Amino acid sequence: MDKSFFNGPFAPLCELYVSQKRAAGLIYEQQANLLKMFDIFCKSFDIQNYVITEEIALAWCKKRPNEKDVTRHNRVSEMQRFSTFLVKQGYPSFLFPELPKKGVLHTPYIFSMEEMKRIFDRLDALTPTNISPIRHLAIPLLFRVLFGCGLRISEALALEKRDVDLDKGILHIRHGKNDRERLVPMIASLTELCKNYLKLAHKHTPSNTPFFYAKAHAPYSKGLSKNKKEWNTDIG
Numbered sequence: 001m002d003k004s005f006f007n008g009p010f011a012p013l014c015e016l017y018v019s020q021k022r023a024a025g026l027i028y029e030q031q032a033n034l035l036k037m038f039d040i041f042c043k044s045f046d047i048q049n050y051v052i053t054e055e056i057a058l059a060w061c062k063k064r065p066n067e068k069d070v071t072r073h074n075r076v077s078e079m080q081r082f083s084t085f086l087v088k089q090g091y092p093s094f095l096f097p098e099l100p101k102k103g104v105l106h107t108p109y110i111f112s113m114e115e116m117k118r119i120f121d122r123l124d125a126l127t128p129t130n131i132s133p134i135r136h137l138a139i140p141l142l143f144r145v146l147f148g149c150g151l152r153i154s155e156a157l158a159l160e161k162r163d164v165d166l167d168k169g170i171l172h173i174r175h176g177k178n179d180r181e182r183l184v185p186m187i188a189s190l191t192e193l194c195k196n197y198l199k200l201a202h203k204h205t206p207s208n209t210p211f212f213y214a215k216a217h218a219p220y221s222k223g224l225s226k227n228k229k230e231w232n233t234d235i236g
Helices: 011-023 030-044 054-061 069-088 113-124 135-149 153-157 188-201
Strands: 170-173 182-185
Touching: 011 030, 011 069, 030 054, 030 069, 054 069, 113 135, 135 153, 135 188
Parallel strands: none
Antiparallel strands: 170 182
16 A cells, blocks of 8 residues: 555554455455544654553544544544554554444434435436536436445445346445445346446446446546536435
8 A cells, every 4th residue: 555645653553454454355445544544643642662552542532523423433443453453463552441332323214105206207307417428327327226226325336347247137246334245136127227328338348447437437436415516416
C-alpha cells in the first residue's frame, strides 16, 4: 500500500497490519481509514515503543458529539484489533475487557406496494444526460436489483460485468458483509432486464467493467443518492 497513507506514530506497524489483512484476501479499506484516523489521533500523545497505553485507549473510546453508537463501536473495535496485533508483535498494548455496545440501530421503514410503484414509475421516466449518458438504463435496473435480490448498495455497485451470469440468472457477490463471497439468484424477469441492459450498455466493454457505470465507464459512488447532478429521482 502507499506508505504515505499512514503518517502518525504507529505508521510502520499500521502498514504491516493492513498489508497482512489484504494478503489474506480482505479489502480492508474502511478499516484502514479508521486506523488512519487513530494513527493521526495519536500524534497528540507521547508514544513510546509502539505501545497503546490505557490513557490513549480511553481517550479514543470517548463518545464524540452527535456520534452514533455504531460509529463509535466500529472505530473502537478497529483500535482493539490493532492493539491485539501489537501485543502479538511484542508491544504490550492496552486491551479493553469489554467493547462499548453498538446500541440500537435505526428502525427500518417498510415501503408499501403503492410507494414502490411510484418509485419505479419515476425511475423509468429518467432520461440520459451528458454527465451520465446511460443513467436512464442503469438506475432503474439498479433499484430493481436492490429490491429483487436484497443487496446492499455497495454490493450492487461493486458488481462487474463478469459477475452477472445471465445464463444461470445468478449474481456473484465477491465481497459482501464481513468480506464474504456469495451467489445470489435472480427471478427470470429480472434476468431478462439484465440481458437487455447488457445489450445496450455493454456492447464492447471488458469483463471487469462495472455493471452499473456512469460516464466513461466509471463506477457510481456509494453516495449515489446524494449526487443530484447525476440523477434526480424525487418522487415527491
